[in-house]
Amino acid sequence: xxxxxxxxxxxxxxxxxxxxxxxxxxxxxxxxxxxxxxxxxxxxxxxxxxxxxxxxxxxxxxxxxxxxxxxxxxxxxxxxxxxxxxxxxxxxxxxxxxxxxxxxxxxxxxxxxxxxxxxxxxxxxxxxxxxxxxxxxxxxxxxxxxxxxxxxxxxxxxxxxxxxxxxxxxxxxxxxxxxxxxxxxxxxxxxxxxxxxxxxxxxxxxxxxxxxxxxxxxxxxxxxxxxxxxxxxxxxxxxxxxxxxxxxxxxxxxxxxxxxxxxxxxxxxxxxxxxxxxxxxxxxxxxxxxxxxxxxxxxxxxxxxxxxxxxxxxxxxxxxxxxxxxxxxxxxxxxxxxxxxxxxxxxxxxxxxxxxxxxxxxxxxxxxxxxxxxxxxxxxxxxxxxxxxxxxxxxxxxxxxxxxxxxxxxxxxxxxxxxxxxxxxxxxxxxxxxxxxxxxxxxxxxxxxxxxxxxxxxxxxxxxxxxxxxxxxxxxxxxxxxxxxxxxxxxxxxxxxxxxxxxxxxxxxxxxxxxxxxxxxxxxxxxxxxxxxxxxxxxxxxxxxxxxxxxxxxxxxxxxxxxxxxxxxxxxxxxxxxxxxxxxxxxxxxxxxxxxxxxxxxxxxxxxxxxxxxxxx
Amino acid sequence: xxxxxxxxxxxxxxxxxxxxxxxxxxxxxxxxxxxxxxxxxxxxxxxxxxxxxxxxxxxxxxxxxxxxxxxxxxxxxxxxxxxxxxxxxxxxxxxxxxxxxxxxxxxxxxxxxxxxxxxxxxxxxxxxxxxx
Numbered sequence: 001x002x003x004x005x006x007x008x009x010x011x012x013x014x015x016x017x018x019x020x021x022x023x024x025x026x027x028x029x030x031x032x033x034x035x036x037x038x039x040x041x042x043x044x045x046x047x048x049x050x051x052x053x054x055x056x057x058x059x060x061x062x063x064x065x066x067x068x069x070x071x072x073x074x075x076x077x078x079x080x081x082x083x084x085x086x087x088x089x090x091x092x093x094x095x096x097x098x099x100x101x102x103x104x105x106x107x108x109x110x111x112x113x114x115x116x117x118x119x120x121x122x123x124x125x126x127x128x129x130x131x132x133x134x135x136x137x138x139x140x141x142x143x144x145x146x147x148x149x150x151x152x153x154x155x156x157x158x159x160x161x162x163x164x165x166x167x168x169x170x171x172x173x174x175x176x177x178x179x180x181x182x183x184x185x186x187x188x189x190x191x192x193x194x195x196x197x198x199x200x201x202x203x204x205x206x207x208x209x210x211x212x213x214x215x216x217x218x219x220x221x222x223x224x225x226x227x228x229x230x231x232x233x234x235x236x237x238x239x240x241x242x243x244x245x246x247x248x249x250x251x252x253x254x255x256x257x258x259x260x261x262x263x264x265x266x267x268x269x270x271x272x273x274x275x276x277x278x279x280x281x282x283x284x285x286x287x288x289x290x291x292x293x294x295x296x297x298x299x300x301x302x303x304x305x306x307x308x309x310x311x312x313x314x315x316x317x318x319x320x321x322x323x324x325x326x327x328x329x330x331x332x333x334x335x336x337x338x339x340x341x342x343x344x345x346x347x348x349x350x351x352x353x354x355x356x357x358x359x360x361x362x363x364x365x366x367x368x369x370x371x372x373x374x375x376x377x378x379x380x381x382x383x384x385x386x387x388x389x390x391x392x393x394x395x396x397x398x399x400x401x402x403x404x405x406x407x408x409x410x411x412x413x414x415x416x417x418x419x420x421x422x423x424x425x426x427x428x429x430x431x432x433x434x435x436x437x438x439x440x441x442x443x444x445x446x447x448x449x450x451x452x453x454x455x456x457x458x459x460x461x462x463x464x465x466x467x468x469x470x471x472x473x474x475x476x477x478x479x480x481x482x483x484x485x486x487x488x489x490x491x492x493x494x495x496x497x498x499x500x501x502x503x504x505x506x507x508x509x510x511x512x513x514x515x516x517x518x519x520x521x522x523x524x525x526x527x528x529x530x531x532x533x534x535x536x537x538x539x540x541x542x543x544x545x546x547x548x549x550x551x552x553x554x555x556x557x558x559x560x561x562x563x564x565x566x567x568x569x570x571x572x573x574x575x576x577x578x579x580x581x582x583x584x585x586x587x588x589x590x591x592x593x594x595x596x597x598x599x600x601x602x603x604x605x606x607x608x609x610x611x612x613x614x615x616x617x
Numbered sequence: 618x619x620x621x622x623x624x625x626x627x628x629x630x631x632x633x634x635x636x637x638x639x640x641x642x643x644x645x646x647x648x649x650x651x652x653x654x655x656x657x658x659x660x661x662x663x664x665x666x667x668x669x670x671x672x673x674x675x676x677x678x679x680x681x682x683x684x685x686x687x688x689x690x691x692x693x694x695x696x697x698x699x700x701x702x703x704x705x706x707x708x709x710x711x712x713x714x715x716x717x718x719x720x721x722x723x724x725x726x727x728x729x730x731x732x733x734x735x736x737x738x739x740x741x742x743x744x745x746x747x748x749x
Contacts (some may be wrong), residue, residue: 421673425700426629429721433635436725461722468700477701481678482709490705 051083051312054119056133058126058150058200059251060091065262065283070125070150070301077305081312088119092129098199103132111140121308122146124167125301127155127203134159145317149304150297154210155203166317168303169324170295172204174211174246177278177292180329180350181244184290184341185276188219190243194232194269195225196250196259204248204280212246228255229265233272243275246292247284262287276339282330285353290339291331299325402581410475410520417475420467428464432457476523484519485510485546488526492544495530502541503530509548511608518606521582522546522555525590528575529557529602537561537600552588552605560599566592579604586610621736624665624693626650626682628674632721636698639728640669653677660686665693667732672699672706680713687714694735698724702745711740718742 061068071089078085090110097103122144124130130148134156137146148167161167182188191212195205205225212221224232225248232253236245250265252258259265262283270277270288278292285291307320329350336343336352343352360367435457439450471477479487485507492503526544533542539561547554576592579602583590588606623644627633628651640646648663650656652675660668660682668686670679677685683695696717697710707718717731720743731741 421700422629426632426721429700429724430632430635432722433632433725464700464722465702468702472703477673478703478705481673481680481701482705486705486709490703493704 048082048084050086051081051121052086052088052117052119053078053308053312054088054090054114054122056122056124056129057089057091058128059093063260065260066281066297067125067150069283070297070304073298073301074123074125074305074308077302078308081309083312088114088117092126092132107132107136107140110136114141119144121311123304123308124148125150125304126200127151128199130156130161130167131159134161134165137162137164145311147304147307147311147317149300152203152207152295154207155200163318166307166320166322168300168307169322170297170300171324171327172207172211172280172295173293173327174208174248174280175215176327176329177246177280177294178212178215178244180293180347181246181276181278181290183345183347184336185242185244185339187242188244190222190240191215191219192222192224192236192239192243192245192275193248194236194245194250195223195248196252196261196265197226197254198249198252198258200251201225201249208246208248208280226254229253229257229259229268233268236269236273236275239273239275245269245273245275245277247277247279247289249280276335276341282328285330285332288335288338289332290335290341291329291353293327294330295327296325296330399581399584402578403585406578406582406585413474417471417477420471420474421477424467425464425471428460428467432460432464435460479519479523480516483512484514484522487519487523488544488546491523491526491530495534499530499534500540501530501534503544504541505544505546507546510546510553511548514553514608515610517586518553518608518610521586521588521606522553522604524582525555525579525602525604526557528579532575533557533559533561533600536564539599548608549605551608553608554603554605556601556603558599558601563594563596563598563600565596566594620645621666621732622647622663623732624648624650624656624659624663624668626653626656626659626668626670626674626679627698628652628671636669636724636728639724640732643729644732651675653679653682656682657685657689660691660693661689664691667696667735668693669696669698669728669732672697672701672710680709683713683715694738696728696731696735696741698728704745707742707745711742716740720745 055071055074057067057071058064059067061071075087078087092103092106097106119141122133122141124133124146127150130146130151133141133146133148137144144164146161146165146167148161148165149170151170152172153169154172178191193205193208193212195201195208205223209223215221224235227235229250232250239245247266247269249261250259250269251261266277266279266284266287266289277289279285279289279294280292281295281297283297285294303323303325310320311317329347331346331350331352333343333352333355336346337356346352435453439453439457442449442453476487476491478490482490488507489505492505495501496503530542533539537559539559542557542559545556547556580590583604583606586606587610588604590602590604592600592602594600621644623640623646625633625636625640625646626649627636633649633651637646637649644667647665648659650659650670654676656668656670656674656679657677668683670682672679674682679697679699686693694717695710695713695715696719697715698719698721699706700721702720710718716735716739718741719727719731723743727741727743731743734741
């Protein structure tokens with residue numbers, strides 16, 4: 001049970017000579033605070049009966065973190081009361097003003113102060129407050145029930161509360177802390193108990209001594225409880241190995257210096273000690289101490305508040321039995337770590353505070369997020385991959401489809417051409433022959449008949465010519481019969497003659513026999529290229545070359561005409577698409593190079609032995 | 618008088634009949650064929666003086682058949698009888714070694730002179746185009 005202070009009341013009395021008006025202001029402030037904590041009492045719309053609760057503290061909340069925690073629980077606990085609570089708060093400052101004269105004058109003052117405001121319940125927090133109330137209750141606050149907390153029974157010495165008292169005893173059990181410490185550090189040989197000379201300090205020291213007495217034969221015990229702070233710290237720096245330190249409370253040292261135990265004494269001890277420091281109450285944990293089987297002041301406050309609420313509702317103190325609060329094993333993870341203690345050696349049910357997250361725990365969300373992002377990217381990549389594969393597949397399908405179209409078209413052209421040539425032309429020729437025969441076998445027929453038959457024959461031959469031309473346009477018999485080079489030369493010549501465009505055709509190393517699908521592909525590309533040239537170039541000359549390079553045939557058709565923007569190729573018509581389609585179908589490539597005003601060059605290369613499904617025409 | 622021996626090849630039945638009739642009047646038609654391969658075979662076995670052949674025929678074209686016949690050592694003269702009227706065809710036939718090129722539309726007046734010219738080692742080419 002730690003605590004202490006350093007208190008403002010001396011300061012206050014400097015500013016306010018009597019000291020007490022300052023205290024009155026403090027009380028007022030507490031009332032205002034209480035009002036704000038119980039909003040329903042203000043805004044509830046119904047007027048509640050007023051009940052007065054007087055809270056006696058050994059130390060002010062400012063000077064004792066333990067008291068502060070306890071007071072807070074009391075204020076919170078009283079909030080459930082159906083009454084309008086007027087909360088008065090007095091601080092005994094027993095440590096700062098321990099002399100009898102001061103305490104006596106306090107006593108008189110409280111009696112005067114509350115003569116006209118009799119509290120309905122008094123709550124004492126700490127051993128000094130309880131002692132004071134036990135001694136002065138009958139005279140100063142007769143018949144007022146008292147609830148005590150924040151103290152152990154041992155601290156009351158031989159005083160016995162009467163029937164107006166009930167409350168909660170804190171239970172300090174230093175031996176339980178020692179047992180836990182021995183589990184953590186089994187080779188312990190020395191136990192050093194540190195403490196101060198204040199009233200509270202001495203009370204706690206006495207409790208501790210009593211509790212540890214039965215272990216005195218097993219370990220070497222040293223009580224550093226009569227030193228001034230500097231001397232104590234010096235001793236703590238030179239402790240032998242295999243030592244544990246048990247801290248009680250230091251609110252005042254041997255030199256008369258006062259300390260706030262939890263926030264001033266404890267950190268100094270921990271800094272100095274070369275051994276683990278165990279403590280008595282929960283507010284001493286978090287400053288570098290290991291922990292222990294600690295008293296929880298806030299738990300005491302909760303119990304006391306509950307009792308106060310019951311009393312305000314009419315319960316007599318005698319009807320509310322005194323309780324003992326059980327302590328809790330509580331440890332600081334960081335200190336355990338510092339001293340190499342294993343969590344597995346802690347007593348079952350231990351509370352471990354200030355646990356630092358492991359690298360994994362600290363970064364796991366980063367990793368999980370990272371992993372999720374990677375996973376998402378992988379999914380996206382897979383999706384895109386499949387998307388691309390799908391695209392490629394559909395492009396392949398498209399090429400295949402256009403291949404089929406071209407194939408079908410060529411087949412049909414070929415069929416028509418064959419039919420025209422093989423049958424119609426022949427039959428017409430035969431007809432012409434027959435007509436001529438008839439003409440000759442009618443030597444005596446009138447001249448008119450002869451003339452008519454002759455004209456008839458001419459018409460038939462003209463018709464045959466037209467049919468032949470049509471057949472030739474559909475499918476070049478020259479190409480089929482005489483091969484690619486001759487076919488192209490013939491095409492250039494015919495086209496040149498028809499369009500007035502001179503085409504310079506050269507060939508280099510082209511085999512005599514070229515597979516029909518390759519011949520036809522290049523032939524059609526030239527046909528289409530020449531059509532484009534006629535339509536767009538505005539030129540009267542062009543060059544066509546066909547070369548055998550390696551296992552490919554390279555076709556190039558150039559002009560020096562107007563050209564166009566090759567970047568807008570995608571808008572080009574069916575002609576270019578079909579040239580491209582034909583070349584790709586055989587595993588070749590097709591390119592157009594052109595700039596406005598700089599002429600046009602189309603290039604196509606096709607393997608001599610295409611691997612792909614050839615045009616079976 | 619010994620009539621020149623002629624081998625005739627054409628895949629068009631009706632025209633073939635007309636051609637055969639025309640030729641038989643003046644020559645000894647020793648054999649016939651309806652495709653390029655048959656022509657090669659007949660030419661090798663019959664050793665005709667003149668071969669009158671269509672160009673576009675199944676299996677082998679007349680020009681291809683002619684190359685094979687030449688390869689086998691035949692000295693038969695070639696006269697092509699065809700509906701093709703492109704110069705490329707004429708050139709291709711002449712390059713291959715044919716002496717005559719007759720368009721079927723004009724065979725009535727051109728075939729005899731062409732065969733006779735071929736027998737004399739001279740060339741004869743029908744006027745290309747439709748006019749008689």
